[in-house]
Amino acid sequence: MDDFFFARSLMAMSLAFHIVFAALGIGMPLLMVLAEGTYLRTRKPVYLELAKRWAKGTAVLFGVGAVSGTVLSFELGLLWPGFMRNAGAIIGMPFSLEGFAFFTEAIFIGVYLYGRSRLSPLLHWLAGVVVAISGILSGIFVVTANAWMNAPAGFKFANGKFTEIDPVAAMLNPASLHEVLHMTLAAFVATGFAVAAVHAFFLLQNPRSVFHRSALVLALAVGCISIPLQIVSGDVSARAVGHLQPAKLAAMEALYRTQAGAPLLIGGNPDDATLTTGYALRIPQGLSLLLASDPGVRVTGLEEFPRGDWPNVRLVHWSFDLMVLSGFGMLAVACWAGGLFWRQGPLSDHPGFLRALVAAGPLGFVAIEAGWVVTEVGRQPWIIYNVMRTGDAVTPMPGIAIPFAAFTVLYVFLAFVVFRLLRRQFLETATDLTVSTSD
Amino acid sequence: MLAGAVALSILLSLILYAVMGGADFGGGIWDLLATGPRAEAQREAISKAIAPIWEANHVWLILVVVVLFTGFPTAFATMMTALNIPVTVMIFGLVLRGSAFLFRKYDPQLGATRHRWGAAFGMASFSTPFFQGVILGALASGRIRVTNGLVTTGYLAGWLTPFALVCGVFALGLFAFLAASYLTLDTKGEAVLQNDFRLRAIWSGLFLGPAAGAVFLTAAQGAPQLFHGLTRWWAPWLLVATSLCAAGAFAALWWRRFVLARVAAVGQVTLILVGFCLAQYPNLVTPDVTVTNAGAPPATLRLLVLALATGSVILLPSLAILFRLFKAGRPKTAA
Numbered sequence: 003m004d005d006f007f008f009a010r011s012l013m014a015m016s017l018a019f020h021i022v023f024a025a026l027g028i029g030m031p032l033l034m035v036l037a038e039g040t041y042l043r044t045r046k047p048v049y050l051e052l053a054k055r056w057a058k059g060t061a062v063l064f065g066v067g068a069v070s071g072t073v074l075s076f077e078l079g080l081l082w083p084g085f086m087r088n089a090g091a092i093i094g095m096p097f098s099l100e101g102f103a104f105f106t107e108a109i110f111i112g113v114y115l116y117g118r119s120r121l122s123p124l125l126h127w128l129a130g131v132v133v134a135i136s137g138i139l140s141g142i143f144v145v146t147a148n149a150w151m152n153a154p155a156g157f158k159f160a161n162g163k164f165t166e167i168d169p170v171a172a173m174l175n176p177a178s179l180h181e182v183l184h185m186t187l188a189a190f191v192a193t194g195f196a197v198a199a200v201h202a203f204f205l206l207q208n209p210r211s212v213f214h215r216s217a218l219v220l221a222l223a224v225g226c227i228s229i230p231l232q233i234v235s236g237d238v239s240a241r242a243v244g245h246l247q248p249a250k251l252a253a254m255e256a257l258y259r260t261q262a263g264a265p266l267l268i269g270g271n272p273d274d275a276t277l278t279t280g281y282a283l284r285i286p287q288g289l290s291l292l293l294a295s296d297p298g299v300r301v302t303g304l305e306e307f308p309r310g311d312w313p314n315v316r317l318v319h320w321s322f323d324l325m326v327l328s329g330f331g332m333l334a335v336a337c338w339a340g341g342l343f344w345r346q347g348p349l350s351d352h353p354g355f356l357r358a359l360v361a362a363g364p365l366g367f368v369a370i371e372a373g374w375v376v377t378e379v380g381r382q383p384w385i386i387y388n389v390m391r392t393g394d395a396v397t398p399m400p401g402i403a404i405p406f407a408a409f410t411v412l413y414v415f416l417a418f419v420v421f422r423l424l425r426r427q428f429l430e431t432a433t434d435l436t437v438s439t440s441d
Numbered sequence: 442m443l444a445g446a447v448a449l450s451i452l453l454s455l456i457l458y459a460v461m462g463g464a465d466f467g468g469g470i471w472d473l474l475a476t477g478p479r480a481e482a483q484r485e486a487i488s489k490a491i492a493p494i495w496e497a498n499h500v501w502l503i504l505v506v507v508v509l510f511t512g513f514p515t516a517f518a519t520m521m522t523a524l525n526i527p528v529t530v531m532i533f534g535l536v537l538r539g540s541a542f543l544f545r546k547y548d549p550q551l552g553a554t555r556h557r558w559g560a561a562f563g564m565a566s567f568s569t570p571f572f573q574g575v576i577l578g579a580l581a582s583g584r585i586r587v588t589n590g591l592v593t594t595g596y597l598a599g600w601l602t603p604f605a606l607v608c609g610v611f612a613l614g615l616f617a618f619l620a621a622s623y624l625t626l627d628t629k630g631e632a633v634l635q636n637d638f639r640l641r642a643i644w645s646g647l648f649l650g651p652a653a654g655a656v657f658l659t660a661a662q663g664a665p666q667l668f669h670g671l672t673r674w675w676a677p678w679l680l681v682a683t684s685l686c687a688a689g690a691f692a693a694l695w696w697r698r699f700v701l702a703r704v705a706a707v708g709q710v711t712l713i714l715v716g717f718c719l720a721q722y723p724n725l726v727t728p729d730v731t732v733t734n735a736g737a738p739p740a741t742l743r744l745l746v747l748a749l750a751t752g753s754v755i756l757l758p759s760l761a762i763l764f765r766l767f768k769a770g771r772p773k774t775a776a
């Protein structure tokens with residue numbers, strides 16, 4: 003375990019931490035705005051209370067997201083100076099635009115949280131809408147920077163020099179569209195299911211709470227509408243990766259041998275030595291079908307690439323399967339919700355369904371983490387695909403194990419405290435608003 | 442030309458970060474130093490003054506970083522390599538401080554845990570501005586050398602000098618002074634509390650005099666190029682203007698003209714930063730990395746200037762709304 007290893011681990015850990023708050027920072031404002039909008043339309047006080055509670059939770063999450071994101075902007079330089087020296091001029095643009103989106107978001111979150119008594123209800127709601135939109139925009143900008151690492155565009159590269167730089171073309175690189183779409187939907191899916199799970203949990207203990215019932219319906223609606231779209235967009239992503247990064251796709255699917263009519267392998271144990279994947283569930287021609295809607299099509303296997311250019315196949319394959327599994331798990335819950343809704347209207351009275359919802363709560367975040375591992379580890383050994391190797395970008399600074407240990411402890415501790423704070427917020431709600439059945 | 446415009450925008454963001462975010466750090470310092478029978482009331486006033494705006498204030502730093510790495514990527518890579526250690530310590534404090542502040546605010550349980558958050562918040566409020574000052578000092582020290590784009594002087598050069606450390610102390614004092622003078626306005630209508638902060642502002646202002654002297658004296662040895670810069674034609678004028686601001690702030694605090702005190706304090710901080718950067722110009726990392734040799738290609742710079750201009754058109758009115766809402770001295774109601 004050398005400094006390079008710790009630099010990667012520190013980057014991965016910081017991103018894995020940040021992405022949770024980032025996804026909630028995209029999803030929660032939508033829920034707040036929906037709740038408050040419903041209140042403005044129906045005038046039912048429970049929705050106002052809901053908007054307030056969600057906003058309070060969001061404030062904590064947003065703050066942690068902001069500081070962990072700041073750490074990331076520095077870490078890009080602290081850990082990967084070789085990357086930033088060259089890429090800064092090319093992908094700095096989306097980060098700068100992201101900076102403005104954050105600014106708008108931070109300003110209006112201040113207005114929203116503290117301005118309720120000073121603004122008309124409509125203006126207050128509009129401030130929330132601005133928060134939601136700028137949250138989505140900041141996610142979009144930063145993901146285009148990541149997409150550029152996967153599908154670099156907008157420059158010429160020769161003799162180790164980057165010339166003819168075109169930041170706009172870099173932002174509009176071929177991977178941007180599918181990554182942006184998939185990530186934005188992921189934030190809605192994950193937030194929707196996680197929030198629904200929290201309220202399902204309290205409903206199980208306290209079936210008469212109007213508060214939790216109303217919350218559940220809103221959050222579940224967001225989750226259930228986004229999850230089928232997300233699976234379609236995942237298919238779009240997989241096809242795009244097949245074109246842009248065939249080695250990543252082969253690792254995702256644990257496909258060592260190039261073949262026509264390639265099978266879809268689910269699970270199993272990919273083995274780089276024997277170039278086989280044992281114990282996998284095998285769907286003949288499945289991969290060719292999924293990728294090209296044609297069972298006979300040829301799919302490139304890892305054997306076409308030099309060994310030194312392979313990512314960690316096991317990690318990428320298993321992470322990919324974990325993401326897909328989580329996605330289908332949530333889809334199943336969404337179908338159940340749809341069925342209940344179709345037959346009887348209100349869905350909050352079915353204990354089995356509520357329990358399933360609680361179980362599905364973490365799946366969105368599991369899928370997000372796993373999906374990012376697919377994207378990032380699947381790109382290795384490249385930091386800029388086919389242009390610059392990660393090993394050439396790393397800082398010469400020794401002793402990276404120390405900041406890695408320090409930030410790990412800090413983040414674990416923060417995660418613990420955030421969890422406790424949010425739990426307490428909700429417990430308070432549970433006692434405050436137990437039997438407000440008046441509306 | 443383009444590079445100069447981008448550098449100017451970095452300077453502007455830095456100034457705004459100092460006069461807005463700096464005051465938040467100063468608030469943390471006074472939080473830790475709160476004493477006497479009104480300690481809790483002082484903490485409460487600080488928390489109330491910072492809460493609605495610290496997110497927005499914090500973004501100025503993010504803007505400094507992203508504009509720096511977009512506009513001057515090699516300078517960014519050099520700084521983050523040579524100053525890896527102080528920057529890491531600084532961001533660690535940034536996380537600790539931001540989250541401790543939040544938790545203290547949102548932890549519905551009063552008492553012991555809340556106090557511990559307060560201590561973490563206060564302690565990080567010391568270390569972060571201190572290291573920010575150290576980093577600026579190190580950039581000017583001339584000890585960080587670069588050959589062929591690579592840092593050749595290791596990871597300790599520049600920032601462990603007396604000059605850089607004095608810069609750190611100066612930054613601490615400056616932010617403390619700034620915060621105390623702001624807080625006199627935020628506690629309008631609570632005469633006793635207001636007087637607490639008035640006295641704090643005066644004391645920390647008095648501390649700044651010798652601290653500034655120490656920066657100047659150590660600069661002769663510790664940052665010769667900067668020192669030389671401070672002897673250019675504009676330097677005496679700037680010194681006069683800064684001193685006038687400082688004297689004005691004192692007089693205003695003394696005679697309880699708190700609005701005036703705030704204006705003078707902001708003027709003072711702005712002029713200090715302007716002076717520092719003018720003396721440093723055109724160096725980004727003295728002496729090898731400059732505005733001209735570290736600039737991104739023109740295509741990037743042009744777009745960046747365009748984005749900054751458009752961004753400000755959206756940003757400044759929004760900020761004005763935020764401050765109009767919360768800083769206009771209307772009766773306060775908690776969220």
Ligand code: HDD
Pocket residue numbers: 152177180181182184185187188189191192232233235236237239240241243325326327328329330365366367369370371372373374376377
């Ligand atoms: C709620 C979250 C979630 C769910 C349910 C899914 N994904 Fe996903 N996936 C992500 C969240 C995510 C992500 C974390 O947001 C990633 C990382 C990078 C990106 O663009 O999105 C991702 C990446 C990602 C990639 C790599 C893109 C790239 O490297 O450019 C592919 C091929 C897929 N996904 C495919 C799928 C498929 C076929 C799914 C079907 C079930 C699926 N995802 C469900």
Ligand code: HEM
Pocket residue numbers: 010011013014017018021082085144145146147148370371374375378379381382384385392
């Ligand atoms: C736009 C967003 C992102 C950018 C710009 C980005 C950038 C980077 C960079 C520069 C590295 C180090 C070089 C490398 O190992 O490739 C890296 C590695 C990594 N990132 Fe990302 N990343 C982003 C999003 C994420 C997210 C959200 C996750 C969440 C889990 C993530 C997970 C990882 C992992 C696991 C690695 C280590 C890969 C390895 O070394 O094998 N990334 N990323």
Ligand code: HEM
Pocket residue numbers: 020021023024025026027028063064065066067068069070071072073074075076078104105107108137138140141142144145148185496499500503
């Ligand atoms: C896929 C990856 C990412 C997504 C979707 C994302 C999205 C977001 C969102 C929505 C926020 C708003 C704050 C919140 O609500 O908690 C945020 C904060 C932030 N992010 Fe990320 N981010 C990602 C990766 C990164 C990376 C790689 C960096 C830096 C290199 C970064 C830098 C920041 C910064 C500086 C903030 C703080 C902004 C503020 O103060 O409001 N993010 N991010």
